[in-house]
Amino acid sequence: MNITIRKAITADIPGLSSLFDRYRVFYNKQTDIGAARLFIMERIKQGDAEIFVAETEDGTLAGFTQLYPLFSSTRMQKMWLLNDLYVSENFRGQGISKALIAAAKALATETNACGLLLETAKTNTIGNQLYPATGFELQDESNFYFWTNK
Numbered sequence: 001m002n003i004t005i006r007k008a009i010t011a012d013i014p015g016l017s018s019l020f021d022r023y024r025v026f027y028n029k030q031t032d033i034g035a036a037r038l039f040i041m042e043r044i045k046q047g048d049a050e051i052f053v054a055e056t057e058d059g060t061l062a063g064f065t066q067l068y069p070l071f072s073s074t075r076m077q078k079m080w081l082l083n084d085l086y087v088s089e090n091f092r093g094q095g096i097s098k099a100l101i102a103a104a105k106a107l108a109t110e111t112n113a114c115g116l117l118l119e120t121a122k123t124n125t126i127g128n129q130l131y132p133a134t135g136f137e138l139q140d141e142s143n144f145y146f147w148t149n150k
Contacts, residue, residue: 001056003096005103008044008051008064015061016040016053023064023086027121050080052103054087054096063087065100067107070117077114080107085118085127101134119144 008016017037025031043049043066054063066084071077082104087096108116118136120127132138 001091001094003062003091003094003099004055005052005099006055008040008053010041010044012053012061013037013041013044016051016064019061019064019086019088020066020084022088023084026086049083050107052100052107054091054100056091061088062091063096063100065104067104067116072114075114078111079113080104080111080116082116082118097130098134101130105135 014037017033017040020040021031021033021036024036040051043051048068050067050069052065052067053061056062063086064084065082065086068081068083070079070081072079082101085097085100087100104116107113116136118131120131122128
């Protein structure tokens with residue numbers, strides 16, 4: 001199957017919202033297609049994220065990755081947070097995740113960023129095999145903390 005990786009456009013919002021909703025459900029969030037649509041629409045229209053989609057020959061969106069810009073103070077450079085990566089169940093095992101990661105790496109190179117940062121659950125077996133296989137290194141010398149504003 002021929003897959004094209006490209007930047008998301010406003011015409012992708014319906015299909016991308018569906019993928020994004022399924023991605024959130026994968027991470028144990030309640031389905032909310034309306035909120036997913038609004039969130040994706042805002043990201044595209046405001047341009048505060050870079051979203052790449054994997055599109056089949058017939059126009060079906062098979063997967064996506066969403067990246068947010070960050071900065072490294074110590075390196076004094078931009079870096080990207082690869083926040084979301086999802087491939088629809090029907091299209092898994094075809095190298096789409098690796099192609100989406102390649103697009104993210106190209107973005108980092110094009111924007112002179114120092115690298116890509118990502119986080120995944122320890123229980124995400126597939127992701128924890130995929131990321132090292134695509135050149136990511138596990139950073140186990142740091143502690144990761146998160147504060148939740150309730």
